Structure formats: C-alpha cells, structure tokens
Amino acid sequence: MRLLSSPSAPSVNSDGLAPSPSPSTSSSLSRLIASPHGQFELIFTDPTSKPTVILPTIPAVDGISDLADISLVLGILLLSLFSFALIFHLRIRSRQLAHLQNFNSLWVVRLLLVFFACLGAVNEVIRLPFIRQKYLYPLLPSLSLDEQAEICKVHVVLSLGFFEPGFLITLLFLVNESIKTQNPFRTWGVALVCLACSPILLLQSFFVFFPPLEAKLPPYIHASFYLSTDQVGNKSVLCTYPMFSCVAFGVFSVAYSLAFLLSCWRVVAFVINKKIRVRLNMLATSFMILLPLQILCLGLSALWPPAHPTHEYIVLAMDLAFAWCVVIGEVILVIKPIADALDAGGACFAWSPGSRSGRPRSEGKRVDNGNL
Numbered sequence: 001m002r003l004l005s006s007p008s009a010p011s012v013n014s015d016g017l018a019p020s021p022s023p024s025t026s027s028s029l030s031r032l033i034a035s036p037h038g039q040f041e042l043i044f045t046d047p048t049s050k051p052t053v054i055l056p057t058i059p060a061v062d063g064i065s066d067l068a069d070i071s072l073v074l075g076i077l078l079l080s081l082f083s084f085a086l087i088f089h090l091r092i093r094s095r096q097l098a099h100l101q102n103f104n105s106l107w108v109v110r111l112l113l114v115f116f117a118c119l120g121a122v123n124e125v126i127r128l129p130f131i132r133q134k135y136l137y138p139l140l141p142s143l144s145l146d147e148q149a150e151i152c153k154v155h156v157v158l159s160l161g162f163f164e165p166g167f168l169i170t171l172l173f174l175v176n177e178s179i180k181t182q183n184p185f186r187t188w189g190v191a192l193v194c195l196a197c198s199p200i201l202l203l204q205s206f207f208v209f210f211p212p213l214e215a216k217l218p219p220y221i222h223a224s225f226y227l228s229t230d231q232v233g234n235k236s237v238l239c240t241y242p243m244f245s246c247v248a249f250g251v252f253s254v255a256y257s258l259a260f261l262l263s264c265w266r267v268v269a270f271v272i273n274k275k276i277r278v279r280l281n282m283l284a285t286s287f288m289i290l291l292p293l294q295i296l297c298l299g300l301s302a303l304w305p306p307a308h309p310t311h312e313y314i315v316l317a318m319d320l321a322f323a324w325c326v327v328i329g330e331v332i333l334v335i336k337p338i339a340d341a342l343d344a345g346g347a348c349f350a351w352s353p354g355s356r357s358g359r360p361r362s363e364g365k366r367v368d369n370g371n372l
Contacts, residue, residue: 065312066130072323076121083114083330086338093342106177109189110334113170117326120163124319127155127239129307145227145237152225152239153208160241160249160298161204162197164322167329168256169196174333175263175280178372200252207244220302228307238306241315246298253291260287267372276372279332286328294321337372 091107125131132151137143143151170193211222219226221243228236264284268277297318304311 065309065316066128068316069124069128069319070131072319073121073125076117076323076326079327079330080114080118080121083110083334086335087111087114090338090341106174109170109174109177110338112190112193113167113174114330114334116163116167116170117330120159120167120322120326123155123158123163124322126151127159129236129238133236145235148237149225149227152237155239156208156224156241156245157201157204160245161201164249165200165252165256166193166197167326168260169193171329171333172256172260172263175260175267175283175372178267178333200248203248204245207248208242211242211244226306228305240306240311241298241301243299243302246295246302249298250295253295257288257291260284271372279336279372283328283332287325290321290325294318297321333372 087107087110126136132148137148173189173193207222208224211217214222220240224240224242224245226238226240228238261284264280268280271277271280297314301311301314301318304314306312
C-alpha cells in the first residue's frame with residue numbers, strides 16, 4: 001500500500017507504514033473520502049488492504065491542554081499513593097488490633113479501585129503526543145509507524161475497555177458490599193471484576209482491531225489513529241477515539257448508571273448515619289453528571305482530528321470528568337472510611353446497653369461496618 005499526502009508527494013520509504021508497491025501488484029486505486037476532517041487522499045495498491053488516512057498539515061496545538069492533562073495525572077497519582085498508604089496502614093493495624101479487622105474486610109477491593117485509577121491515569125499520559133515524542137519514542141527508536149499506530153489501538157482498548165470500566169465496576173461492588181454484615185468479596189474479587197469487564201473489553205477489541213465496514217465508512221467512525229504530516233514532511237501518529245468505541249462505552253455507561261443508582265438507593269435506604277447518606281448522595285450525583293458529560297465529550301472528540309485545538313480541549317474536558325470521578329470515588333470509598341475507622345478505634349457500632357463482651361448489638365439491621 002502506497003500512501004500519499006498529496007498527488008505530487010513521493011512514495012513512502014521503509015520508514016513509512018508500508019513499502020512501495022511491487023510490479024506484480026494491481027494498479028493503484030485512488031479515491032477521496034469526504035468527512036468532517038476535510039478531504040483525505042487514500043492510495044491503495046491492494047483492494048483488500050486497510051486504508052490509512054493522511055491528515056493535511058495542521059498547526060501545532062499549544063501546550064496548555066497537555067500541561068493540564070499531565071497535572072491531572074499527577075494529582076490522581078498523588079491521591080492514589082495516599083490511598084495506598086492508608087489501605088496498607090489499616091491492614092497492618094488490623095492485624096495488631098482485633099477490633100479493626102471488620103473495618104479492613106474490603107481492603108483488596110479498595111486496593112483494586114486505586115490500582116485501576118492509577119493505570120487509567122498512566123494510560124492517558126501515553127496518548128499525549130508530547131509525552132510519546134519526547135519520552136516514549138526515544139526509548140524505543142526502532143518503532144515504526146505501524147507499531148506506533150498499534151500503541152494507539154491498545155490505548156483505546158485499555159482506556160475504554162478495561163481501566164475505566166474496571167474502576168467503575170469495582171466502585172459498584174464496593175457500594176454493594178459495604179452494607180453486608182459479612183464480606184466474602186475479598187481476594188477472589190479481582191477475578192470477578194475482570195470477568196465483569198470482559199464483555200466491554202471484547203467489544204472494544206473487536207471495534208478497534210476488526211472494525212466492520214471499514215472501507216465504506218468515514219475514517220472518524222473506525223479510526224483510532226491518524227498519520228499527520230507536517231510542512232517539512234515529518235510524519236507522526238496521533239491517537240484518537242473512534243466513534244465505534246464511543247458508542248460501545250456509552251451503552252456500557254447507560255447500563256452501569258442504572259445499576260449504580262439502584263445500588264445507591266438500596267444503601268441510602270439501609271444506613272442510618274446521616275454523614276454516610278450525604279456521602280452517598282454526593283457520590284451518586286457526581287457520577288450521574290460526570291458519566292454523561294464524558295460520553296458527550298467522547299462523541300464530540302471524534303468529529304475533529306487529533307491535532308485540532310477543539311479536539312484537544314474536548315478530550316481535556318473528558319479527562320477532567322474522569323479525574324473528578326476518581327477523586328470522589330477514592331475519597332468517599334477509600335480515604336474517609338479508613339480515616340473514620342482509625343479515628344474511632346473500631347467502636348462504630350451501636351452497642352447494647354448491658355453488653356460488656358465487646359460484641360456489637362445485632363437487631364437484623366446494621367448501622368455501619370466501616371466500609372462507607
């Protein structure tokens with residue numbers, strides 16, 4: 001397959017996506033595809049080959065959005081590091097003090113929540129052209145354009161198919177398990193979360209690596225990367241989110257929102273503590289606003305090419321929504337419960353008036369087990 005950025009441009013050499021056509025190949029078929037990005041020239045030497053879009057020269061975006069993205073990622077990592085420290089601190093204290101063991105029953109789930117948040121933040125950094133060109137590609141100078149494009153595909157699949165869905169599903173399990181007297185959801189919860197993520201992961205993998213009707217649809221529907229050529233002929237691969245992946249994540253988010261609202265309603269109806277009610281209402285309100293906002297930004301981002309300023313700021317708004325979800329989730333479901341457990345010393349139960357045995361009063365309805 002021979003790629004040209006203009007009819008007069010020379011053929012791509014060995015550093016490009018593919019070698020020049022051999023004499024035995026069929027005659028080249030050229031066509032122009034109209035899309036919201038403008039006119040793109042696609043040159044085929046094999047009718048069965050996958051088209052690659054060459055973007056026209058686009059002015060470089062200033063570094064405001066990249067700097068804001070990096071700041072968000074650093075903030076998430078610092079908060080997650082603090083959450084990790086609290087989780088392991090409570091884990092160590094619960095081994096020394098028996099009355100803290102019940103407060104530590106969900107430590108694996110909390111650890112998994114923070115783990116997904118960290119991986120999602122690091123994965124978002126890989127998408128930034130500045131980070132890839134300045135730090136990633138110098139470490140791997142032998143990467144071809146094809147391999148750089150594969151990195152973009154893997155980024156989309158991991159971001160919208162595993163890390164963020166895994167974070168959301170883990171958060172849902174934390175809310176559900178927090179109202180149970182006994183929490184069997186421990187080490188095997190990791191496998192359960194991965195199993196729950198498998199449908200959306202498989203769907204995203206299919207749409208990114210095997211997009212249906214690829215030759216008949218505009219590039220923004222299925223393309224997870226674009227090859228941009230600057231004025232001096234330097235080529236760079238820019239990552240984006242295809243519309244197929246945005247729709248798949250949107251369907252997942254709608255189903256998740258319904259399940260999350262039902263779970264929050266059950267917990268609010270169960271607990272008595274007014275502070276916990278306020279936390280749950282804040283958690284539910286934040287996610288019901290931020291998830292639709294993120295889906296809207298995902299859909300709009302596919303309408304502009306990756307190097308366009310509008311695309312960058314739309315993706316920044318999407319990252320802000322995800323960062324706020326992480327902050328709210330970690331503070332309400334990790335930091336605050338652990339801090340309350342450590343402050344109260346495990347005495348957060350409604351004690352029986354005549355009880356001296358150190359056992360909580362059981363009336364068939366639990367007030368708080370320290371998990372919220």
